[in-house]
Amino acid sequence: MSDHIVSSYDTDLQNLRRSIAEMGGIGEKMMADAANALVRRDATLAQSVIAADSRLDGLQREIEERAILLIAKRQPMAVDLRETISAIRVSGDLERIGDLAKNIAKRVVAISDQPQPQKVVVGVQHMSELVQEQLKDVLDAYATQDVTVALDVWARDGGIDALYTSLFRELLTYMMEDPRNISFCTHLLFCAKNVERIGDHTTNIAETIHYLVTGETLPTDRPKNDRSSFATVAPQPEA
């Protein structure tokens, strides 16, 4: 293989990495903005999150096409093949993260005129900050191919799932206390669920980093602490 071909191949991989980094930056910003819009009831900021999503969708399609072309044209082996596959996977996760942030933003618009017990927003905000940290760490780990940091993100997701389950119960309780909270808290429940799912995508990225660096696939049965699907809250006895 001539140097020319090798260097052009390296350029292709570099470009993939750059596009993933761009997607990561947009995804992080969308998530942070969506969370801030929720806390501040800022419908304008929420609209900007909704508008940002199409760029992420476009980048994902582009990365997927370029990666497939790369595999077909250059037949990469070993770590180069894994990096190309990883680019496809990570761009898919980042695209979904954008969708979820956009959905939070849409709900911010819906509830901006509803009475909002600030106390319950704080729980979602706290969860969201943890997930933003996860996303930042996993994107850094991807850029530096650091499997230790990736595994740390992977392990920490259990804490976020547990937080979500307790938030789920808390929100049900608020709804039972006062029916005026129901519309707002329902949207907040879906926001919290979206944040939890963004957390799941960060662990997917962590799994991809592990595969990229080691060539091994992590077990699928990561212990999940999201018990919210099984959670119910008994209504208070009539006053």
Next chain:
Amino acid sequence: MSDHIVSSYDTDLQNLRRSIAEMGGIGEKMMADAANALVRRDATLAQSVIAADSRLDGLQREIEERAILLIAKRQPMAVDLRETISAIRVSGDLERIGDLAKNIAKRVVAISDQPQPQKVVVGVQHMSELVQEQLKDVLDAYATQDVTVALDVWARDGGIDALYTSLFRELLTYMMEDPRNISFCTHLLFCAKNVERIGDHTTNIAETIHYLVTGETLPTDRPKNDRSSFATVAPQPEA
């Protein structure tokens, strides 16, 4: 290229098609069983849905690995390349459909001892039947590469989104009427959301069929009728 290589390549593609069909069958059954378990409050059936999901996860990984290997080894062109890429995409959607059906099943287990106004379950059941039909049609369209049927599925998803939005409002209203409905209706809301998302994945598959057959990508801005992210319901004045 020798006949031997060509025929082995055809075998690889055939095997991919067979695995996708197997995934489709499992996904359809999981969805139907999850919906039936919800209507009949059948926790045993729900458990069987939860158990079925790992087979779907395993198949998806297998298909992805085999497809990538195929691209690297055989460098398929034109429609063969598109079919290999489509196999990766469709298996991803079917894996997500399994996850969503499994999540419905988990919620059936959670609410099996809750008081359940049967009336509200009927709405989710109706929506679920429409989505099952979509899933069946799109899997048939994939097997026969029928782009007309695929486009029909793609267009029909708007009706399901509209149904979901009206169900969302209805469930909020039940919750406001009686706090004893809140736990149950919240889980039902998430079930309905999961059904709606399964509908989204059937339209993804329809888009993939269009790409597979025509080589063209459908516009991303399919008109969505899911307005539930923007929906709120005002509580009734105190009686």
